[in-house]
Amino acid sequence: MKTNTHFAFFDEGSKKEIRRAIMKAVAIPGYQVPFASREMPIARGWGTGGLQITLSIIGKSDVLKVIDQGADESVNAVSIKKLVHETTGVELTEQTAEASIIQSRHRIPEVPLTKDQIIVLQVPMPEPLRKVEAREYMTKRMHSEDDYSGVWLMLFEQIMKYGKTATSADHPVYVNDRYVMAPSPIPRFDNGKMHQTDALILLGAGREKKIYAVPPYTNVESLAFEDYPFTVESFEGQQCLLCGSTDVFLDELIDKESGKTIYQCNDTSYCMDQLNKKEEAEVQTSYA
C-alpha cells in the first residue's frame, strides 16, 4: 500500500486553521497565539513550529530557503528542505534575495529582507517570562496585565551581579510598545534587524504550540536601561577569513594547522556571495 501525501503534507483544513492563527498573530504583534500544533514527521524541538507555518503558507510559485544557525547546508536545514520539497515540489534556493519564504533557526540573514519576503523563525521557548515564572497560567496573565517587572528585574539583577546585562541569544524585545517577546534564540546581533523591517516575520513554536509575529514596519526594541544600553556581540578587530567582511556575525573557529583562533561568516550564503562578487571584480579588472 503506497499512499501519496497531500500538497505540503497537511490537509487543507489544518492549513486553514494554522493560517487563521497566523492572521491573529499578525493582527496583535508580539502576542503568542495558541494553536493546535500537529505532530510532524520531524521531531518536536527540531523546527516543527516553523515547519507548520511554512507548510501552511507555501504555494507552488514560492521559492524556499532554509537555514540552520546561519548555514544552508546544515543537516537539519537539509532535512527540513527535503521534506518541504518532497511534499510540494517548490523551488529551493540558497540565495537570500531569491527566496520568497525563508525558514531559519536562530539567525536573520545578513542581506536585508524585502517586502516580498516572509521569514519564518523556529522557536524553542516562546515565553520571554519563563525564566521569571514557570507557570503558563501566570505568564499569560502577566502579559495581559502588561506586567513586565519580572523581566526588567532579571536584567537589573544581572547588572548588579556582573556589572552589565549578561543575556546571550534570545534577548527579550518590546514589540509595538506593548508585548515583550522572545525573538527566538537569534543572537543579540540580529535583534536590530527585526525593527521596522520590510519583511513579515513569523515565529512558530511547535512543542509549546504558539505562533506569533512581527508585521512589517513594526517597532521592535531590545529591553535595556538608559544607563546600561543594549549591546550586541562584539567582533571588534575581527573579519571573515574567507571574504573579509567585518560587520557581520562571525563563527569562531580553530585553525587545524596553526591552532589559532580564526573567524568566518556565520551566514554561509552571504559569505559565498561576497566571494563571488570579489572574484567577479577581479576578473573585470584583469580583463580591463
Add this chain to the structure above:
Amino acid sequence: MGYVPVKGGTQAIDASIKRLKYERLKGQEVIEINTIMSTMRAMVDQVMSESSLYSPYLAALAIKQAEGSMEEAVFLMRAHRSTLPRPYYSQTVEPEKMFVERRISASFKDIPGGQLLGATYDYTHRLLDFNLIEENPVENMQWLQSYKEALNQVASLDKVIYFPKVVDYLREEGLFETHEADNTPPIDITKQSLQFPSTRSERLQVLTRGQTGAVTSLGYASLRGYGQVHPNVGEVRVGAVPIYVQHPNETEQNEEDEFYIGEITVTEVESFVPNNVKNENNEYELELEIGYGICYGQNETKAIAMSILDQCLEHQESDFPTHDEEFVLLHIDSVESTGFISHLKLPHYVTFQSKLDSIRQVKKGGQKVEN
C-alpha cells in the same frame, strides 16, 4: 585554509540513512508484522497507548521500522495520526459493558461478580526461561490443543453477564457521593491546544497518552511522599469495549441506529482516595473520591499511576509538584519530551557564540557596581 563547518549536510544525511538501513538488515533476519502482533502484545499495547492511535497492525509496523525503539515507534504513529481525517466522535463508551478478560479489586475480597485473574505477569517468578531459546512449534501446538480441551470442560454460562463496578456497591452504602453525569462535550486536545486552568477531560486525555515511564514515575513520586494521594485500588479491569458512532446526517438520535465500528482493548482503573471535605456544618469529614485511569491495551501500571495523578490534579491546592497541572501535564508526553531533549544534538554554534561573548564581556569586567 577554508574550513567551513556544517557543510555537506545533504550527503551526510543520505549516508546516515543508508547506514541505519544497513543496521536493520545486516543480521539478515526479517521479522513479520504478524510475528510482532502475536508475540509482542505488551509492546504493541504500549505504543498504541502512548501514540493515542488504536491500531495493532500499524503499531507493529512502527515497531518493526523503529527497530523496537519505543520513542521512535510512538513518534511514527503520532506523525501518521496527524495525517488522518477524523470524521466522527464515538458515542460515550460504557466500561460496564466491557467484555472482561481480567478484573481484580484490591479493596474487597468478595466483590460482586468475583475476582477474575485473567492473564497477568503478577504471579510469575521472574526467572529467565531458557527453554524459550529453542521453542518447538510442534510442542507449542500440542500445548495449545490440550489447553483448549481443558477449557471446553469448564462449564460455561448460557448468557453473557456484565460485571458491575465495585464502586456501585459502595455508592449504595453512601460511602461515595453520587454525582450527576457531566455530559459537557470533552475538549479535543489534538484540535485545541491545552489552556490553563485545564478541564478534567483535557487532563485525562493528556494522562492517557502520556509516556508510560513518565506517568509511572510521577504517580510513584506522589505515592512515596511528593504528593498527597495514596489510593486503594478499587478495581482494575482489562477487556474489550465496543465503539459506536452515530450517523453523521441523521437528526433523529436513536441508540438502535448507531453503528458498531469495532472494539478496543483497554485497561481501566478506579482508585479510592480518602479526602477531607467540609460538610454543610463546616466540619471536616472524610470522604472517598475516585481517581480514574484508563489506557489502550493492557498496561496496568500506567493506568493505576494515571488514576493517582488524576486525583492529584483534582486537588491542586496542595503544594507538591505532582499536584501542579502544568508540571504534570506539560512534561509527560513522549514525543514532546524526547523531541526537545534530542534537539540538544542540533548545532548551537550561534547561540553558544553569543553566550561566549556574554561571558567574555562580563570577565572583562563591564562596570562593576560598588556596594
